[in-house]
Amino acid sequence: MNSTIAQPESNFPLPAGFLWGTAEAKIKYANRKDVAIAIAPDGQCSAAAVFTQNTFAAAPVMVSREILQHGQGRIAGVVVNSGCANAATGDEGTSSARVMATTAKESARTESPFFVCSTGTIGMRLPIERIQPAIGIAASQASATAEAFTNFADAILTTDTRRKIASAHFIHKGTKITLLGCAKGAGMMQPNMATMLAYVFTDAAASPDLLQKCFSNANEYSLNCMTIDGDTSTNDSAMVFASGKSGVDIGTDKDALAEFEKALLSVLQSLAKQLARDGEGATKLVEIEVRGAPDFLTARAAAFKVGNSPLVKTAIYGRDANWGRIAMALGNAGLHFDQARVSIWLGPLLLLSEGKPLSFDEEKALAVLGEEFVRIEADLASGDGKATIWTCDFTERYIEINGSYRT
């Protein structure tokens, strides 16, 4: 993947077999679409999903997990609301999430069930009486246009400052297969506990099992490699829908599968970078690569220690090449390594070489840290494991956003 700031795409191809619709339910704010639906009209769509590991999983997460298990991967789409997370809302919350899913299915007149997602304030009652009619309106107006998809991508946002859209395509034996994704979240954790949501739509054909396998794997190297503040929200959900309309079955052709996996990873990594760059109060996208670890998971854990350290994040914000904070964070990851063999780079500048501090050009370091994209590398010299994660810097604006009295 190239190491630049991924921008949301504005000129994207549409995968065949999906309709998108939005409507206004006035859940938290007036004058914005806050209910969205994506529909695979003929009910033949395969779906796969990954959900938050948080023990306080929100009602829509619990209901969607059930639907995934019982629907055997044949899902007709997803219905989403922003402004209220429907988390920690007891039995009434579970019941409301079920009503959302049922209303979507009835409004879309499909055989297959719908996933349901919510994002916004935790512990707030879901105004289902306003959401239910909005779902009907969104479904009746759903269409297969770029504008409809953009509206969908906008309706799921909460405190995000930018929409996040990414696409990829590949040609297999003369047929074009398209993947189109969107996401929301100014962090894994946001003001008032809104959450990360991501959706990918494709016209590839795939069995639910294969789709789940591809998606879970790609997710490990993309959305699961992104952090704003180290917390996993109650509502995180990422979903993929495959309509099959391209006629290319990735289960029967190894080349098509390899191409699909590559395209899926590129869409999810682009969304992960867009999410990190739009972290609350962030001014920079920070990419951290740790190599020389025992394996991928330990490398990622060490990279997360660096990416979640408030002192590393404030140093980057303050353009301070304070590599000692990076060393401290690496040493705090519970890994065994020999500090006398560790090397650390800031952009192209080698700051610690096999345990020895090097003198470096402070002006050059200042210039590296002045960019909107900052890359940190560390080599632990203790194995072949390697991981890259994405995060952002940590600014006064984060405190302002999250410290202001809840309204």
Place this chain on the structure above:
Amino acid sequence: MNSTIAQPESNFPLPAGFLWGTAEAKIKYANRKDVAIAIAPDGQCSAAAVFTQNTFAAAPVMVSREILQHGQGRIAGVVVNSGCANAATGDEGTSSARVMATTAKESARTESPFFVCSTGTIGMRLPIERIQPAIGIAASQASATAEAFTNFADAILTTDTRRKIASAHFIHKGTKITLLGCAKGAGMMQPNMATMLAYVFTDAAASPDLLQKCFSNANEYSLNCMTIDGDTSTNDSAMVFASGKSGVDIGTDKDALAEFEKALLSVLQSLAKQLARDGEGATKLVEIEVRGAPDFLTARAAAFKVGNSPLVKTAIYGRDANWGRIAMALGNAGLHFDQARVSIWLGPLLLLSEGKPLSFDEEKALAVLGEEFVRIEADLASGDGKATIWTCDFTERYIEINGSYRT
């Protein structure tokens, strides 16, 4: 322990058998004492210590670990410098740490070795040529007075805004046994990676093994229950010295042992609270109790998830009774519990009752959060494990302190 803000003591008793001295080595700043020594002159002192678990352990930590192992717990005291952490400094750093320890032993003319500690910027060369003569001056001027101890407590500070001193005593069969401690650190992690240091001096008599056992245990419920920003520094060291001058041996009397353990815990918990309250940019001391967990360690892990969550800490700063963030953090601790049975309190206000959100008086919540001391309680209803930790709120000032360009 009472749940108030522990203040540094100004009127404290001195344990017999110790001298304290300080001197100026101009390591980072002019016009302040930055080298300190504590001496048990007759070399009969028992000592015990706990050190950082960070893989990037600083040179003085590695040297002190060796001294503890080889000295068999008979230690003549400790020499400390502030302003430079002597961490990630390679072989030269290790050599400088050894020189500090040897110089202290020679200057104090004792048979037993000295511990060595450093605190300040990581990756900076230790100016041993200025520190060595300062150790000689500090040792020659060392004395057993309250003023000398206060100077010692001040000389070890870096960006701390307040000195931290705590004492306790008990009467055993007519004899008074005194414990006196001090600590530094505006967090586990500080600007430029200075660190947490804590020292306790007592005139109780104890074998090094028993002292280590008591100290390690008390440390688990005090300094290891404190967090500013979730990071473990490279230099953390806490040490206890027992001169035996009271004549009361805690190894031969169960009542004396129980009294000593209680007194030691109270000193260390007071220091832990003083450290948390003085966290960088902090305006409040926050106490978090988690109960109903499987055991102490899982309860503490869950409490730390709450205490390290930037969103919980900014909400407390912003006086926002946003208990959803507390629920999210608890759910993020990797524990198994039933969210339908969890209860959460803010001060005396019950906000979530067995999984059900309660409506509460926002004015009262605002008043609770307006205090300098804020207490949060959570009951996970999944066992008898209980833990209390101390932290602080998270403010713009933290970003300012840590985001300013390194000078």
